[in-house]
Amino acid sequence: MYKKTTLKNGLRVxxxxxxxAMASTVLILVKTGSKYEERDISGISHYLEHMLFKGxxxxxxxxxxxxxLDRIGGDYNAFTGEEYTGYYAKVDAIHFDVAxxxxxxxxxxxxxxxxxxxxxxxxxxxxxxxxxDNPMMYIDxxxxxxxxxxxxxxxxxxxxxxxxxGIERSDIKKYIESQYVSSNTIICVAGKIKEKEVIDKIxxxxxxxxxxxxxxxxxxxxxxxxxxxxxxxxxxxxxxxAIGVRGYNILHPQRYTLDLIAIILGGMxxxxxxxEIREKMGAAYYIRTYNNSDSDTxxxxxxxxxxxxxxxxxxxxxxxEYKKLTKTKVSESELRKxxxxxxxxxxxxxxxxxxxxxxxxxxxxxxxxILTMEEVFKKIEKITQNDIMMVARDIFKExxxxxxxxxxxxxxxxxxxxxxxx
Numbered sequence: 001m002y003k004k005t006t007l008k009n010g011l012r013v014x015x016x017x018x019x020x021a022m023a024s025t026v027l028i029l030v031k032t033g034s035k036y037e038e039r040d041i042s043g044i045s046h047y048l049e050h051m052l053f054k055g056x057x058x059x060x061x062x063x064x065x066x067x068x069l070d071r072i073g074g075d076y077n078a079f080t081g082e083e084y085t086g087y088y089a090k091v092d093a094i095h096f097d098v099a100x101x102x103x104x105x106x107x108x109x110x111x112x113x114x115x116x117x118x119x120x121x122x123x124x125x126x127x128x129x130x131x132x133d134n135p136m137m138y139i140d141x142x143x144x145x146x147x148x149x150x151x152x153x154x155x156x157x158x159x160x161x162x163x164x165x166g167i168e169r170s171d172i173k174k175y176i177e178s179q180y181v182s183s184n185t186i187i188c189v190a191g192k193i194k195e196k197e198v199i200d201k202i203x204x205x206x207x208x209x210x211x212x213x214x215x216x217x218x219x220x221x222x223x224x225x226x227x228x229x230x231x232x233x234x235x236x237x238x239x240x241x242a243i244g245v246r247g248y249n250i251l252h253p254q255r256y257t258l259d260l261i262a263i264i265l266g267g268m269x270x271x272x273x274x275x276e277i278r279e280k281m282g283a284a285y286y287i288r289t290y291n292n293s294d295s296d297t298x299x300x301x302x303x304x305x306x307x308x309x310x311x312x313x314x315x316x317x318x319x320x321e322y323k324k325l326t327k328t329k330v331s332e333s334e335l336r337k338x339x340x341x342x343x344x345x346x347x348x349x350x351x352x353x354x355x356x357x358x359x360x361x362x363x364x365x366x367x368x369x370i371l372t373m374e375e376v377f378k379k380i381e382k383i384t385q386n387d388i389m390m391v392a393r394d395i396f397k398e399x400x401x402x403x404x405x406x407x408x409x410x411x412x413x414x415x416x417x418x419x420x421x422x
Contacts, residue, residue, distance in 0.1 A: 043159015188361030191353030
């Protein structure tokens with residue numbers, strides 16, 4: 001069972017002991033990401049994430065920072081999303097103190113040297129190039145753009161080459177002062193740990209984090225009255241597409257129903273999309289459907305890499321599968337399979353200490369409440385065939401359809417838009 005402790009400065013600590021674990025994970029989550037940015041500093045959350053690996057007073061160089069955990073075979077990294085940023089270290093439990101010292105050091109004491117800011121700018125621009133050149137990865141960004149357009153929810157997490165080129169050390173320091181504050185931060189520790197000792201050690205290190213009010217993000221504007229199409233031209237032999245609808249946020253009571261719908265449609269190798277489009281049509285190597293729920297937005301989308309010659313046929317088939325859920329109830333056996341798949345995957349993930357830390361920490365950060373895995377399972381089990389049909393009828397409407405494409409198509413938007421109907 002987890003325990004939540006709130007320090008005097010408002011910083012929250014979540015501890016999740018695992019008696020049988022051999023490893024321990026220290027994860028820091030900060031409630032800030034690309035949705036909190038402005039256009040001229042787009043990508044700054046991600047830029048800052050990179051910079052915390054560049055040296056502290058104790059560990060002067062990037063090599064010094066990396067070597068600490070390399071010497072003990074630890075896993076360590078950081079990540080930036082639209083709504084939060086994370087830093088973690090996972091180690092053999094006998095090295096827990098090393099992991100905590102390392103994570104707290106980069107979080108609290110990073111120097112962010114000017115010369116490293118300049119060098120890392122080139123690294124991030126190459127990262128942007130890498131994603132842009134990979135259609136299978138970049139289709140997610142095109143999908144966000146068709147949904148949200150020119151607002152933070154629609155921007156690339158890494159920013160643009162122009163915005164990254166304009167970010168200076170002073171901008172990064174100002175951003176830390178604004179966003180990396182105690183009320184915005186959660187420390188989650190999971191695995192083989194001694195709970196009281198862990199809490200005491202965190203108190204001694206993090207009591208100095210200031211408790212000021214962070215900058216809030218802009219409200220996402222969602223307006224759509226008819227189907228939308230966005231094409232990113234690229235002369236390639238395979239079309240990558242994302243087709244779907246606006247969905248529900250993580251606080252919506254039918255959030256888990258959407259998860260099941262995504263699994264039924266394209267979440268596993270025996271799902272409807274996989275069987276129809278890969279096995280029967282032979283039109284795609286990868287095809288999957290997933291539900292993405294954030295605190296204020298959500299979408300359900302099918303992604304696929306398709307033979308250019310079969311693009312129209314595949315889009316029509318995907319839409320037919322969407323429509324079927326609004327007309328015919330899923331069978332009890334198919335619903336049972338989806339529920340057991342979702343629960344089974346969660347059980348497998350939760351065996352590791354890093355997954356435990358993320359599961360509990362992200363809930364507290366984004367929802368201000370925590371459900372155990374068993375409580376989540378109870379919600380999943382309550383979902384009925386009627387719930388599936390009700391939600392399908394709510395989301396699968398022509399005016400909510402969106403299509404993002406990367407492929408060799410110029411001025412074809414209207415042609416594709418004609419396909420977006422039920």
